[in-house]
Amino acid sequence: MADRRLQVFHAVAKHLSFTRAADALFMTQPAVTFQIRQLEEQYATRLFERRHGSISLTPAGELAFEYARKILALSDEMDIRIGEMTGEMRGPLLVGASTTIAEFMLPRVLGEFNALYPQVRARLIVGNSESIEGQVAEHTLDVGLIEAPAKLSGLESRMCCEDELQVICVPDYPLAEFQVLRPADLADYEFISREPGSGTREITDAYFAEHGIAPESLKAQMELGSPEALKGVVATGLGFAIVSRAVAAREVALGELRGIPLDPPLKRGLYLIHPQERFQSRVLTTFIDFARRQLKEHAA
Structure with missing residues (x-):
């Protein structure tokens, strides 16, 4: 109006x-x-x-x-x-998600939400965690799903579920013979990494540093902007990558890639973020509760 x-x-x-x-x-x-x-x-x-x-x-x-x-x-x-x-659930809903969540977890959640509330017009924006957090803070997005708690002021973070990351490589790559891999086991092999600003990059860098390996000392071959790109390069046999189990579940099940757990396990929380405001639309509060519940069930 x-x-x-x-x-x-x-x-x-x-x-x-x-x-x-x-x-x-x-x-x-x-x-x-x-x-x-x-x-x-x-x-x-x-x-x-x-x-x-x-x-x-x-x-x-x-x-x-x-x-x-x-x-x-x-x-x-x-x-x-x-x-x-009027009692109707209707109107726009701008959802942002980091690449991993958007490509491998959120489509099912959005589809189920749309089936329940067909008058809600959800639009999905994809970017790395840093980009999504910035857009939620600027009120360009109503809600974001990212791989770490929000760092910017004025945002509230709610953990949805836990996600485990693993090493992936082709079946004939030297690392494929391991049942579990320690951080030190990876230092001498070619690493295919996510780009700076990615939640996956942030958590893997912290994991290596915590276990005495400087991230910059790894034999990084390239930095890529999406999980699909990581899988594509790893499938050529060039090196290994570290991704969410959900990212490579299909390829591992088909035997195209090998998925190897890390020891100690590398886990992270997935978070819903939104502005800290007194007023929230019924559409937004309903989606937040629905997404948290569904993501938790799908991760179980």
Whole structure:
């Protein structure tokens, strides 16, 4: 119900780009420019400085942006609360998840949630843990599922379940003959690692360091941005990787890869994160409870 000009202004101020704002709002750039011009005429002041192909907020624009955020948040809250008075579960739900969770755990959870609440429009955004945490903190996402507790202030973390990681390699790789592997056993073999910022990378680095092996001393061959990419490289026989058991369950069952537990075991919690706010929509609170319950059951 918020004024359309305010929505357009907020998008331009957020992106500091008329083009990106137009894309986000599914509008043409001239239409966005027209709405901003109308708002500037209403207040008889410039809200943006335009120079050398870029824009920035004027002092009046900074003030307007602060109020726009508050007004639009209250407008969204009003829409949700009035909708909930009808007893319906409906509306958008923006879910972010780290790559491992998004690819191997969350699809089933989202499918089951949609079957129960077909009027809820869930959208999944995938990134590494660091990226998802940042987007939840910025209120770009309603809720995130990541592989460590949130570090940023203003976020609440709730542990869903425990996930065990293991070494994977091809059946004819030298490590495949081991029944269990200690950290020291891995130091002389080619390591295929996740990228910095990944929850998996963070926990494996900490695991090696805890057991007296500097992560930078490992024979790292490459850093990759997804579990599927890790499996693809490992399948060539180039080296080993450390991944969630869920990531390689199918390939291990088919005998394409060998999964070897670590000793001591390497386990981590999977966490739901969301802003610490007094108001949460019924859709969000229902999804948080549902996802925690389902992930715990699937991990058992």
